[in-house]
């Protein structure tokens with residue numbers, strides 16, 4: 202049955218549709234939201250295009266859209282100003298104008314890049330997300346954060362630009378590699394840790410990789426319902442939304458410092474564990490919570506540590522975190538499962554904090 206979760210915001214409302222096999226309804230669903238759109242840019246990547254682009258193109262063509270497919274090379278490197286600029290040129294060359302629409306078909310990389318292009322080309326085209334990785338289905342397709350990276354760090358150029366709809370077909374997860382299924386699950390663990398003990402009990406049923414697929418629909422529904430609630434309360438991240446960054450202060454620095462060796466969710470997994478270990482040692486997180494997190498993440502083979510932590514590059518990258526204010530970085534930690542809190546730590550104190558509470562413990 203088609204499930205619908207509504208994201209209600211001051212400027213617009215939009216639905217997140219979830220159904221196994223939803224791909225057969227894409228034409229109808231997109232037309233429902235885009236009555237007047239004719240030209241559509243379908244942006245995907247070199248792994249997803251051969252699997253799903255033709256299916257989607259036919260559906261859209263049958264619904265009366267004129268579809269242009271643009272395929273970027275799979276991987277984080279596509280989230281760059283250079284690739285965005287190539288896409289602008291292609292759109293111009295193909296005669297795209299303001300009434301057109303952009304559809305992201307792929308993982309979080311395609312979603313962030315296509316959303317960025319949609320939000321900036323001619324000051325904004327209509328935008329729809331069709332996420333195909335677990336990470337994109339549970340997190341990145343919802344909430345309107347779009348971005349490209351700079352050499353200095355992740356997501357340093359971007360916009361808040363909400364889609365008109367999010368179309369999730371969990372059946373696409375059957376073609377996703379185990380590595381990316383598991384890294385996407387790290388964001389589910391993040392959501393559960395900050396959301397509630399109920400959500401945590403749900404993920405406790407996942408003690409192996411096949412269990413992620415088995416419970417996929419429930420995990421997606423719980424994640425997007427929770428994320429939608431946070432986004433509705435604080436769309437532009439002036440306060441509460443920062444909790445969705447649990448694990449990311451360390452995670453972004455580790456991911457960027459690893460130069461492509463770590464996927465986003467893998468870095469977030471390391472970020473959540475190392476940060477929680479610091480706060481547990483500092484007495485702000487209750488004893489035993491790091492072990493709980495570790496257990497949940499290792500059950501599916503996620504990494505927990507990185508040698509990058511404590512290096513100069515690690516602190517330099519954290520100094521550019523978007524949550525920094527007045528020389529302090531807002532660290533998200535857990536007072537308990539479902540009780541995230543913000544700890545503004547002076548950047549100058551961070552190396553000592555990490556040495557004292559994490560590195561000396563090793």
Ligand SMILES: NC(=O)c1ccc[n+]([C@@H]2O[C@H](COP(=O)([O-])OP(=O)(O)OC[C@H]3O[C@@H](n4cnc5c(N)ncnc54)[C@H](O)[C@@H]3O)[C@@H](O)[C@H]2O)c1
Nearest residue numbers: 248275308309310311333334336341346373376377381465
């Ligand atoms: N905007 C947000 O709120 C938000 C939230 C979380 C993460 N992100 C961003 O998302 C990105 C990570 O997303 P990701 O983990 O999806 O990475 P990704 O987009 O690189 O996808 C992972 C891999 O899976 C492939 N793939 C995707 N769907 C597939 C399918 N159904 N079958 C086979 N292969 C498939 C991709 O080609 C890629 O090789 C990072 O750049 C991160 O910063 C953004």
Ligand SMILES: O=C(O)C(=O)C[C@@H](O)[C@H](O)[C@H](O)COP(=O)(O)O
Nearest residue numbers: 340344346355356442445446449523
């Ligand atoms: O939607 C949000 O808000 C998030 O923080 C979700 C994160 O999982 C995601 O990685 C996001 O892109 C990080 O945002 P950033 O502002 O730290 O770049």
Ligand SMILES: [Zn+2]
Nearest residue numbers: 388449465469
């Ligand atoms: Zn993330």
